Amino acid sequence: MSLLTVDELTVTFGGRGRKDVRAVNGVSFSVDQGQIVGLVGESGCGKSVTSLALMGLLPSKGVTLGGRAELDGTDLLSLRPSKMRDLRGREMAMIFQDPLSSLNPVIPIGVQVTEILQRHRGMKGEAARKEAAHLLDRVGIPDPDRRLKEFPHQLSGGMRQRALIAMAVACAPRLLIADEPTTALDVTIQAQILDLLKELVDQEGTALLMITHDLGVVAGLCDQVNVLYAGKVVESAGRRELFAHPTHPYTHGLLGSIPRLDAPRGEPLHPIRGSINDQIAWADGCAFAPRCDRYEMECLTGTPELTEPRAAGHRARCANPVLATTEVPA
Amino acid sequence: MSLLELDGVKVHFPVRKGLLFNRTVGHVYAVDGISLKVEAGQTYGLVGESGCGKTTLGRAVLRLVDVTDGSVVLDGTDVAKLPEKELRTFRRRLQMVFQDPLGSLNPRQNIESILSEGMAAHGIGADQDERRERIRDILAKVGLPSNALSRYPHEFSGGQRQRIGIARALVLEPDLIICDEPVSALDVSIQAQVINLLEELQESMGLTYLVIAHDLAVVRHISDVIGVMYLGSLVEEAPSDALYEEPLHPYTRALMSAVPVPDPEVEDRRERILLHGDLPSPANPPSGCRFHTRCPWAQPKCAEERPELTDAGGGHKVACHFTGEIKAGTLRRAGEPEPSAAPEPSAPAKTVPPQAPAPEAETPEAEASEGSSGEGKPGAKAPGAKASGEK
Ligand SMILES: Nc1ncnc2c1ncn2[C@@H]1O[C@H](COP(=O)(O)OP(=O)(O)OP(=O)(O)O)[C@@H](O)[C@H]1O
Numbered sequence: 166m167s168l169l170t171v172d173e174l175t176v177t178f179g180g181r182g183r184k185d186v187r188a189v190n191g192v193s194f195s196v197d198q199g200q201i202v203g204l205v206g207e208s209g210c211g212k213s214v215t216s217l218a219l220m221g222l223l224p225s226k227g228v229t230l231g232g233r234a235e236l237d238g239t240d241l242l243s244l245r246p247s248k249m250r251d252l253r254g255r256e257m258a259m260i261f262q263d264p265l266s267s268l269n270p271v272i273p274i275g276v277q278v279t280e281i282l283q284r285h286r287g288m289k290g291e292a293a294r295k296e297a298a299h300l301l302d303r304v305g306i307p308d309p310d311r312r313l314k315e316f317p318h319q320l321s322g323g324m325r326q327r328a329l330i331a332m333a334v335a336c337a338p339r340l341l342i343a344d345e346p347t348t349a350l351d352v353t354i355q356a357q358i359l360d361l362l363k364e365l366v367d368q369e370g371t372a373l374l375m376i377t378h379d380l381g382v383v384a385g386l387c388d389q390v391n392v393l394y395a396g397k398v399v400e401s402a403g404r405r406e407l408f409a410h411p412t413h414p415y416t417h418g419l420l421g422s423i424p425r426l427d428a429p430r431g432e433p434l435h436p437i438r439g440s441i442n443d444q445i446a447w448a449d450g451c452a453f454a455p456r457c458d459r460y461e462m463e464c465l466t467g468t469p470e471l472t473e474p475r476a477a478g479h480r481a482r483c484a485n486p487v488l489a490t491t492e493v494p495a
Numbered sequence: 496m497s498l499l500e501l502d503g504v505k506v507h508f509p510v511r512k513g514l515l516f517n518r519t520v521g522h523v524y525a526v527d528g529i530s531l532k533v534e535a536g537q538t539y540g541l542v543g544e545s546g547c548g549k550t551t552l553g554r555a556v557l558r559l560v561d562v563t564d565g566s567v568v569l570d571g572t573d574v575a576k577l578p579e580k581e582l583r584t585f586r587r588r589l590q591m592v593f594q595d596p597l598g599s600l601n602p603r604q605n606i607e608s609i610l611s612e613g614m615a616a617h618g619i620g621a622d623q624d625e626r627r628e629r630i631r632d633i634l635a636k637v638g639l640p641s642n643a644l645s646r647y648p649h650e651f652s653g654g655q656r657q658r659i660g661i662a663r664a665l666v667l668e669p670d671l672i673i674c675d676e677p678v679s680a681l682d683v684s685i686q687a688q689v690i691n692l693l694e695e696l697q698e699s700m701g702l703t704y705l706v707i708a709h710d711l712a713v714v715r716h717i718s719d720v721i722g723v724m725y726l727g728s729l730v731e732e733a734p735s736d737a738l739y740e741e742p743l744h745p746y747t748r749a750l751m752s753a754v755p756v757p758d759p760e761v762e763d764r765r766e767r768i769l770l771h772g773d774l775p776s777p778a779n780p781p782s783g784c785r786f787h788t789r790c791p792w793a794q795p796k797c798a799e800e801r802p803e804l805t806d807a808g809g810g811h812k813v814a815c816h817f818t819g820e821i822k823a824g825t826l827r828r829a830g831e832p833e834p835s836a837a838p839e840p841s842a843p844a845k846t847v848p849p850q851a852p853a854p855e856a857e858t859p860e861a862e863a864s865e866g867s868s869g870e871g872k873p874g875a876k877a878p879g880a881k882a883s884g885e886k
Pocket residue numbers: 508523524525543544545546547548549550551552709777
């Protein structure tokens with residue numbers, strides 16, 4: 166059985182006279198122990214809201230959750246707040262895009278790490294300090310004893326992200342959720358952080374849910390990939406299969422849009438037309454239809470189902486999927 | 496003669512302290528001696544990591560910051576020495592497209608007003624009717640509907656706002672357009688639209704671009720010539736293809752090996768040159784070669800002598816004391832494994848060296864039933880640690 170199972174998750178923001186916004190519209194995926202699963206899509210497709218829902222970090226007011234999400238059999242969506250707080254940090258932890266805003270600016274790094282050790286592992290005093298130094302060392306922060314005394318602003322962006330990872334893994338959680346953990350970093354620093362995450366998964370058997378907009382990051386890191394569009398998974402496959410045979414027109418279009426470092430110069434890009442604003446409600450058909458080259462009348466007869474049009478285990482939500490390999494962008 | 500020639504450009508910002516900030520205690524060496532040439536009708540791409548001085552250099556060309564030393568010559572005129580009054584009219588010839596399209600557009604002005612403002616200031620078009628005609632023409636060129644004229648910036652998507660920013664530059668008929676991170680705030684599908692637009696406009700209007708970006712893949716795609724910056728100076732400059740085919744500077748090689756490619760086959764086989772540590776502060780740059788604190792090939796000499804940017808052949812310029820040795824493989828980098836039985840490629844910095852054997856082709860079925868796993872990464876994961884990803 167999977168460690169994390171998400172089934173038809175919906176998140177709706179609304180209330181107080183505002184029009185309801187369904188940010189997550191029936192998302193299903195699973196993450197196994199020791200597996201890296203990618204959730205990829207452009208801004209606004211529901212990646213962050215999905216992760217916040219799983220972590221119980223959405224406000225209770227004005228937010229309606231639907232579907233199921235279970236961590237090793239524990240229902241995450243109906244868990245009491247106190248139970249959730251207990252689970253968070255110990256069983257599952259999260260790393261955010263902007264490490265500065267997820268660290269307390271007026272408290273030294275060391276205190277922030279030892280607080281976690283105290284709360285979840287009951288460690289105190291010298292033992293907690295030693296373990297904190299060990300954790301910083303573990304995530305590749307040089308001179309950990311000195312760094313423990315420093316404040317977040319005294320660390321570089323890459324260091325801060327390492328410190329945040331140290332805090333996230335302090336209690337050896339079984340699930341790590343990383344929401345765009347390298348988006349704010351330079352590529353050489355990104356490479357270091359991705360290396361570190363890979364190593365943690367390899368050595369500790371942690372499950373990692375990797376949320377990113379960068380298909381390049383996914384290609385090098387994730388075992389299983391889920392592509393999101395307008396709050397729904399539109400394609401899901403093993404990483405090699407997905408990149409070799411993008412089957413949903415949106416995935417196909419994304420891959421055609423990215424300038425590749427290794428592509429011969431002068432090779433044209435094939436953008437997707439329009440923007441994310443040009444979408445219709447899933448209830449009326451395929452939300453991607455207004456931007457899709459493969460649109461047919463059939464696409465507007467209700468929400469397309471996730472099927473396996475190409476291969477077992479490779480799912481796509483499309484009435485007219487890309488099946489011929491010749492259509493794969495070079 | 497090149498359209499734009501920079502010679503030894505330096506921009507040093509004083510670091511002030513004291514009650515009235517009247518004591519200069521040091522300098523930020525944001526741009527520290529850059530020489531380059533941009534040819535008319537071409538694209539020069541400037542790439543480098545955050546804080547290396549790209550934006551400052553762009554601002555120096557526009558003289559939005561004062562140049563501490565060196566010259567910025569556009570079409571025979573030294574912008575750095577132009578008197579304030581002449582500078583104002585000269586500025587039309589140099590336009591900038593910014594990273595954040597919304598932040599650079601006044602929310603209270605409609606598009607017509609935004610675009611005609613500069614035109615009126617520079618005396619382009621006899622009257623507003625004539626200007627409106629010209630704006631309509633440019634809007635069509637950048638792919639915006641003509642009813643955009645009466646609308647406001649917030650009514651447009653990010654990609655459309657960037658088109659407005661490009662239109663604002665184009666209506667002034669500049670000689671050179673400086674694009675500072677023109678696509679980095681945009682979603683990938685929109686990035687491609689804007690990149691294609693910049694290319695089409697260059698083709699049809701003969702534009703010259705100086706493109707500043709941190710994304711090497713984007714820069715390689717649109718540039719004829721690429722300059723790689725590190726801590727305020729150029730470490731390498733070459734035609735786009737030559738730079739990709741044979742990056743010579745250790746920093747360029749590390750940068751190139753760190754750029755993710757959306758292709759698992761490439762990702763699994765590429766050689767990574769991981770850099771240790773962070774970028775040093777430009778207020779306190781390392782001695783000698785500025786890269787020596789992070790360079791895997793660094794030698795004692797590197798901390799003492801600053802290497803000059805010199806031609807390594809065919810217009811491929813590098814600032815490194817050991818270009819020849821690194822290229823020949825006679826100088827090994829720290830932590831690099833001994834050469835194996837397989838012959839070392841003469842250009843070891845290829846992004847995809849034939850190092851690891853290509854993993855066996857997998858059928859989609861096998862892939863699906865395995866769910867995934869550490870393919871291509873021999874011994875990466877304990878097989879037992881992973882269960883099937885499929886229900
Ligand atoms: N007005 C200023 N006063 C003092 N220091 C400055 C000023 N403007 C820039 N700097 C410093 O100069 C260096 C170069 O900055 P610059 O903005 O040119 O970098 P960049 O390469 O454009 O980075 P990014 O990729 O983050 O945009 C940085 O260390 C920056 O903090």
